[in-house]
Amino acid sequence: MNDSIDWLVFDLGGVVVDVKPAAQMLAELAEQTRTSSGHLAEVLRERFTTQPFSLAERFQIGELDEAGFHTALNHTLVEPIAPDRLTHELEAMLLGEHEAMRALMQTLARHHRLACYSNTNAVHWRYMQQHFRFFDVLERAFASQEIGFAKPDRRGFAHVADALDAEPGACLLIDDRQINVDGAKAAGWQALRFENIESLRRDLAALGVAGVA
CATH class of the missing domain: 1.10.150.240 (Putative phosphatase; domain 2)
Known part of the structure; x- marks a missing residue:
């Protein structure tokens, strides 16, 4: 495994949660x-x-x-x-959690520390916490409306890394928006653009992340 990756940090909408167009x-x-x-x-x-x-x-x-x-x-x-x-x-707008992604996260959680960082709002955050199960596999969960910063603001990434007690470069963001991937990299994070679960498995494996076979 790439030892420099201490935290896998997931975006939610479009990655873990299916959303209405x-x-x-x-x-x-x-x-x-x-x-x-x-x-x-x-x-x-x-x-x-x-x-x-x-x-x-x-x-x-x-x-x-x-x-x-x-x-x-x-x-x-x-x-x-x-x-x-x-x-x-x-x-x-929230159509449900992506079951295959939740299963992958469960596997990854056996080997790595997992968190989420989502641009969201009070209504969506409350609904997800009440209805979705993926929170069970996360050690930490960060919502933009709670920390006061949204991606791609580098201050948000700095806040999350500090709260995780991690160096920015030891955090890997998985996000479906290129602007957020670019923002994470500008803040010193590692980042992957999410397109589908198959390509994510390949990208994670290329980084030496265990649990994606």
Whole structure:
């Protein structure tokens, strides 16, 4: 094994958790609120590359709590959405945990220390903790809205490495977004772009990570 890798750190959405396509979510919300999908795409963008941050980005770094996000979002909609309906729509974005990935993580956990670092929000985090089992194989779990930083901000990676009591270069991020992979590397981490579980197995094996055979 590559001894320099002390922690395998997983992204969640698109890696461990299957999610509804963003275009579908925007189309459904646009229809319900009679608001253009183009406007919603800007209000709910999740890139963390443009200031000021969108409402969704502010929700994901904890600047807005659940009630604050609902109120702020309604101010931008043609037809307001009820709080319980918005919560339902947010939860419906999470289609379930990827069973094959959870099984791989269980195997990896026999040999390595596992954590997650997710750009998420209070609704998604609560729902995942209540309904998904992958948390059982993680030693640590980091959510952007709790630590105040979201990927690809290098401050978030520094925070996580410090909390893990690990050197940045000893942390390996597995993420489906290239911008986050690049951000991790810029922060001194190792990182892999997730495309599918088969390619992840090959990439991990190439690094000498045990438990992927």
